[in-house]
Amino acid sequence: MPHSRTTVVFDTYGGLQAPAAIVRAAARASREGAAQVLLVGDVAALQDLLGLVPYDPMRLRLVPGGAAFPRRPGDTLAQAQAARVGLPVALQLLVEGEAHALVTASPADLVRELVLKHVPLVPGCRAPAAVAMVPTLPRAGQDEPLALLLDVSGRRTVDAEELTQFAVMGAAYARAISGLAEPSVALLSTGPSPLDGPPEVVAAHQKLRTIKGLRFVGNLRATELSRGLADVVVADGLVGHTVHGLLEGLADMTVEAARYAWKTKMTWRVGLRLLSQGVGMLRKVSEFKDYGGAPLLGLQHLVLVANPDAGEMAFENAVKLATTCHRKGLLAETARALQALDTPSDPAANSPAIGGRA
Amino acid sequence: MSPQDSAKRGARPREGQVPEVVYRWDLDKTYLHTDFSTVRGLIEAAVESAQRRRTIPGMRALLSALSQTFDARVVVVSGSPTFLRQRILAMFALHGIRCDRLVLKDFGAAVRRGRLRSLSAQVPYKLKAHLDTRLWLAARGEDVGEICFGDDAEVDALVYCLYADVCARRVPPARLARLLLQCGAYPDEVAAVMERVSLVAEHDPVRRVFIHLEGNSPPSRYGAYRGRVTATFNAFQIALNLTEEGLADERVLTAVAEELVQEHRVTADGLAGSLEDAARRGLCGLELAQRVAVELLPRTSALDAGFTSIFADRVVKRMGPVSPPVPVGSVLPLPYENLFEAERAFGKARSLARKTAERIPGLSEFLSGDEDL
Numbered sequence: 001m002p003h004s005r006t007t008v009v010f011d012t013y014g015g016l017q018a019p020a021a022i023v024r025a026a027a028r029a030s031r032e033g034a035a036q037v038l039l040v041g042d043v044a045a046l047q048d049l050l051g052l053v054p055y056d057p058m059r060l061r062l063v064p065g066g067a068a069f070p071r072r073p074g075d076t077l078a079q080a081q082a083a084r085v086g087l088p089v090a091l092q093l094l095v096e097g098e099a100h101a102l103v104t105a106s107p108a109d110l111v112r113e114l115v116l117k118h119v120p121l122v123p124g125c126r127a128p129a130a131v132a133m134v135p136t137l138p139r140a141g142q143d144e145p146l147a148l149l150l151d152v153s154g155r156r157t158v159d160a161e162e163l164t165q166f167a168v169m170g171a172a173y174a175r176a177i178s179g180l181a182e183p184s185v186a187l188l189s190t191g192p193s194p195l196d197g198p199p200e201v202v203a204a205h206q207k208l209r210t211i212k213g214l215r216f217v218g219n220l221r222a223t224e225l226s227r228g229l230a231d232v233v234v235a236d237g238l239v240g241h242t243v244h245g246l247l248e249g250l251a252d253m254t255v256e257a258a259r260y261a262w263k264t265k266m267t268w269r270v271g272l273r274l275l276s277q278g279v280g281m282l283r284k285v286s287e288f289k290d291y292g293g294a295p296l297l298g299l300q301h302l303v304l305v306a307n308p309d310a311g312e313m314a315f316e317n318a319v320k321l322a323t324t325c326h327r328k329g330l331l332a333e334t335a336r337a338l339q340a341l342d343t344p345s346d347p348a349a350n351s352p353a354i355g356g357r358a
Numbered sequence: 359m360s361p362q363d364s365a366k367r368g369a370r371p372r373e374g375q376v377p378e379v380v381y382r383w384d385l386d387k388t389y390l391h392t393d394f395s396t397v398r399g400l401i402e403a404a405v406e407s408a409q410r411r412r413t414i415p416g417m418r419a420l421l422s423a424l425s426q427t428f429d430a431r432v433v434v435v436s437g438s439p440t441f442l443r444q445r446i447l448a449m450f451a452l453h454g455i456r457c458d459r460l461v462l463k464d465f466g467a468a469v470r471r472g473r474l475r476s477l478s479a480q481v482p483y484k485l486k487a488h489l490d491t492r493l494w495l496a497a498r499g500e501d502v503g504e505i506c507f508g509d510d511a512e513v514d515a516l517v518y519c520l521y522a523d524v525c526a527r528r529v530p531p532a533r534l535a536r537l538l539l540q541c542g543a544y545p546d547e548v549a550a551v552m553e554r555v556s557l558v559a560e561h562d563p564v565r566r567v568f569i570h571l572e573g574n575s576p577p578s579r580y581g582a583y584r585g586r587v588t589a590t591f592n593a594f595q596i597a598l599n600l601t602e603e604g605l606a607d608e609r610v611l612t613a614v615a616e617e618l619v620q621e622h623r624v625t626a627d628g629l630a631g632s633l634e635d636a637a638r639r640g641l642c643g644l645e646l647a648q649r650v651a652v653e654l655l656p657r658t659s660a661l662d663a664g665f666t667s668i669f670a671d672r673v674v675k676r677m678g679p680v681s682p683p684v685p686v687g688s689v690l691p692l693p694y695e696n697l698f699e700a701e702r703a704f705g706k707a708r709s710l711a712r713k714t715a716e717r718i719p720g721l722s723e724f725l726s727g728d729e730d731l
Contacts, residue, residue, distance in 0.1 A: 007627070031574065036627055043678035047638050054574040057591050057635035058628035064678040098672075 005036055006323040009099035011090045012041030012065070013083035014106025016076075016309045019069060020049055022105075025315035027055035035059070035323050038099055040090040042069040042082075065089050080107055087111070091118040094301045101302035101322035103293055105310050108154055115296065115303055122335045124342055125298035129153065129166045130237070130305060131173060132244050132294045135251075136228035148174055148232045149188075149225075152294060154241035160203035163187070163234055165338060167208055167216070169297040170232035172337035176330045178231070182215045186230035188239060189219040201236070213340065293318045295325060297334055302326060377429045379605075380495060380504040380563070381421065382488070382518075385436035385446065387509040387572045389417050392438075411449050414570065415624070416593025418453050419617035423610040424600075425455055431500060433459045435487040437480055437512070440464050459494060461487040479542030480512050481520070481698070482551065488521045489554035496559060503565045505605065507596070510575040513701045515587045518567040519692055522586075524555055526562035528691065531555070537694050562689065566605065568596050574708065577639065582697060584690040588641065594618060594629065595636045598650070602642040602683055608654050616660045626668040633673060640681035647673065647680070 010026060012019040019041055026037040031054060039046055040063045047062065065086030070078035083106040094102045095118060104111055108130075121128065129151035138145045150170045157163055167185050174183035187205055189197035194205045196219060208216040217230050222243060225233060235243065258279065261268040272279060291314060293306035302325055304318050325331075386392050391412040392402070425432055432455060438446070440462045450457040463483060468476040476483065495501060506521075508514025520537075523529045529537075531552060538548045567587045569580060580589045590596045597614040600606035618624040630651075637647045651673035656666040 005625070036625075043638070051576060051578045051639075053576050054571065055576075055591075057595075057631045058624060059631065061627065061631040061634060061672075061676070062638070062678055063676050 006101065006326040007036040007038060007099045008101045008103060008319050008322045009038040009040060009063075009090045009093045010315070011083060011087045011102065011104035011106055012039050012046060013067070013069065013079055013086045014104050014111075014308070015306065016074070016105075017311050018079070018105060019046060021310070021312040022315050023049040024053055024312045025319065026060055027053040028312075028316060029319040030056040030058075030060035033059060035319050037061070037319065038063050038090075038093060040065040040086055040093070042067065045069045063089065063093065076107075080110055083107075083110060084114070087114050088118060091115065094303070095119060100326045101304060103304045103306055103315065103318040103322060105293075105306040105308055105315075107308070108305060111303075111305055112153060112155065115299065119303065120300045122298055122300055122331075122338050124338050125169075126162045126165055127155075127158070128296040128298040128303075129169055130240075130294045130296055131170065132240070133291060134225060134233070134244065134247055136226050139228040139231075142178075142180075142228075142231070145228065147225075147228065147230060148178075148183075149240055149244060150232070150234060150297065151237040152235075152240040152244045153237040153296075155237040157200065157236040157238075160200045160207055163200060163204035163236070164207045164211070165298070165341065167204070167232065167234045168211070168214060168337045168341050169334050170234060171214055172333045173295070173297060173330060174231050176328045176333040177324060180231055183231035184215045184217045184229075185232045185234065186217050186220040188222065188225065188233050188235035188243070191221060192219050194219070198236075204234075211341065291317065293321060295321070295330070298338070300331065300335075302331060376500055377431045377502055379428055379565075380431045380433055380500070380502060381424060382491075382504050382506045383421065383432065383434045384508045384514055385434060385438055387414070387511045388507050388514070388570050389413060389421065389434075390449075406445075411445075413453075414572070414593065415622040416597075416614045416618045417570075418455075419613040420593040420597055420610065422454050423613035424606060427607060427609055431458045431495065431502075432456060433461075433491045433495075433504075435461045435484055435491065437463050437483065440466070459491050461491060473544060475542050476544065476547070481517055481541035482538050482543035482547045484514075484517045485521055485524070485538070486547065486551050486554065488517070489524070489551065489558055492521075492525065492558050492563065493554060501559060501561070502563070504563045505565055505600070506567045507570070508567070509570040509572045510579065510589075511572060512705075513698070515567060515569050515580060515583055516694065516697050516701055518564060519583060519586050520694060522562050522564035522567075522689075523692070525558055525560070525564075526689075527560050528562075528689075529694070537698070540695060541698055566600075566603070568599070570596075575704075579704065582700065583692065585684060586689065586692070588684070590641065591635065592618070592632055594632050595641055598633065598636045598642040598646065602646050611650065612654055612658045612660075615655055616658060619661055619665065626665050626672060630669055630672040630676070634677055637677065637680040640684040643683050644677070644680050647677065 010022050012022045015022065022039065023046060026039055027050065029035055029037050037060045039060070043062045043064050066089055067082040067085035069082060072078070087104060087106055090102055090104070091114060093099045115128070130153040131148055131150045132152040133146045134149045136145050136147045148170050150166050151157060171183050171185050174180045185208070187201055187208065189201050191197070195202055205219065208214065220229060220233055225243065258272060262272055291307070293304035293310070293314070296303045296305060302322060304322055306314055306318055383389055391414055421432065424430060434457055443460065443462055446460060447457065465477060506518040508518060520529065524534060534555070535548050535552065538551060569587050569589050571577065571589055571591050577589045580587045588599055590599065593614045597606060597611045601608065601611050615629060618629065633647055633650060636642050637644060651670040655661055655669060
């Protein structure tokens with residue numbers, strides 16, 4: 001397992017709050033000694049921003065990204081064009097071993113295109129899967145009421161083989177990062193029966209039942225996603241992306257409604273005060289903008305894709321998540337799990353356990 | 359004789375010889391990892407042996423190499439209490455540094471006289487101490503240039519610049535008296551400073567002021583000093599700037615790098631980051647930066663070939679645009695009254711930030727949408 005200090009490289013061209021939020025987060029990480037940070041981007045612009053915050057140059061380096069940062073704030077098209085030049089520089093640092101992890105908030109499609117061009121997949125892996133955390137009801141033996149949802153990349157998953165690989169990689173992530181010895185894995189589908197859902201989901205269900213060492217618990221419907229019935233939920237990339245986006249929008253709407261109530265009526269305000277502990281808990285798990293980013297599983301190097309509207313806190317959390325993934329050997333665990341998938345499977349290995357779903 | 363001549367010769371201080379330069383140092387957070395501003399820090403400093411005392415990485419090598427390379431005097435003016443004198447002198451002896459003058463703050467006298475304000479007021483105490491040591495040097499016929507080293511924890515930048523301006527008579531006496539009162543001086547302390555000002559020769563002795571960014575300050579905090587203060591993150595950056603200015607040579611630079619790498623386990627990336635940052639902020643030129651990477655450090659037998667090769671590779675491959683070195687010696691007038699208020703406000707804000715660092719925004723702030731305020 002690797003023990004050296006983790007080096008995290010940031011693509012500073014991506015994200016609605018880039019590059020200022022990235023620079024502030026990187027500066028703080030450098031002072032706290034959390035990791036060695038490399039910022040790839042417009043060095044002159046980055047240096048101007050760095051001059052305004054305390055940082056430690058021994059743990060923070062600037063690397064020319066080959067493109068100037070757009071002068072007009074919010075010019076996302078120009079930002080994406082700059083990222084097309086700068087992101088490969090960051091990926092090169094990752095592939096050449098100068099960094100252990102890359103964090104980017106550039107557009108997901110662009111990231112996927114460039115990552116697939118520069119970063120090799122784990123042998124046997126068909127496609128990388130993007131991981132996200134979704135809030136759930138509290139589950140026994142779990143510190144945090146969160147489940148892993150993958151794939152959330154927005155790309156249509158091709159077949160059952162890919163879904164199976166996602167399940168195995170998701171379980172590897174839950175073992176390595178969440179510390180679960182035997183994480184439960186479910187498939188997101190239209191119904192509980194093994195025959196529910198599109199053909200690739202039905203076929204994946206059959207295959208997952210036969211994989212030795214994988215605790216497959218059956219299908220989950222979207223309405224059951226937040227009930228905490230599984231540690232890992234596997235979905236088609238487009239479906240996962242949509243579900244994740246819906247949950248994010250719902251969380252935003254709930255907060256806005258609570259804010260409206262807080263400002264509108266004194267009695268509602270009193271009611272919210274009485275519920276403060278619950279509101280606090282809800283808030284803790286539903287602040288998607290503060291999540292550190294979604295790791296792409298199945299690559300030979302660690303890539304984290306942050307939310308486009310990620311702020312300073314999210315980028316700080318991304319450094320922490322990248323450090324954890326590196327230190328806990330996520331890449332090796334994922335590769336081992338995929339390699340084990342190639343070994344002959346056991347037809348009677350799993351019998352799904354979610355309330356009579358088999 | 360210039361410092362470079364002396365450096366070529368490899369001169370060491372000799373008794374009876376007029377030194378070429380005076381190194382004026384603060385201790386707490388500039389040279390030592392101590393915190394005399396807290397009771398806990400004081401107790402730790404009082405019980406810690408000279409061997410166990412932690413220095414700021416690279417500073418021991420910097421001061422030692424500087425004072426061994428040039429004919430220099432080392433003057434230390436610190437806000438540390440006088441009862442630490444023997445321990446501090448023992449530490450310098452252990453580090454192979456001859457401290458020619460050590461001035462410490464007499465807390466006991468201030469308490470006995472009921473002068474509690476004197477305990478925290480740094481400007482009157484330090485200015486008087488700097489002038490005293492200047493008079494001591496003048497009495498020995500050693501009226502030479504000075505390089506000053508301080509940190510961002512207190513008001514070192516302001517005090518060093520004021521000391522230079524006072525010596526050069528750039529601050530009228532009436533304004534100086536008002537400023538000292540604003541900074542918490544008692545009337546007799548003002549009189550004592552004014553008396554020393556009248557005795558000191560009219561000459562600006564300060565060649566350079568280095569402020570070590572130890573307390574979470576951004577470099578831009580020192581923009582208000584109009585180029586008279588050089589903000590540095592570590593000893594390596596100070597050595598780079600001194601070398602760039604011809605006030606030190608490569609032996610100082612390599613000694614600091616060796617201490618950082620061997621004793622503080624600074625990586626090739628860490629050293630490269632420091633070098634690149636120094637070049638970008640105009641502390642050293644591209645030529646020196648590249649010479650350090652491909653010539654000076656690889657020649658050092660103390661650093662292994664693997665380290666120097668990674669270091670050179672990082673610097674040569676990744677160096678971005680750099681700023682031209684900042685010119686030395688431009689002396690612009692400073693608004694000391696405003697600077698003092700800004701320093702005080704910064705100190706208060708930093709203290710508040712420390713206390714609230716772990717505070718989680720409350721429900722009302724969250725629901726009002728005022729979290730970021």
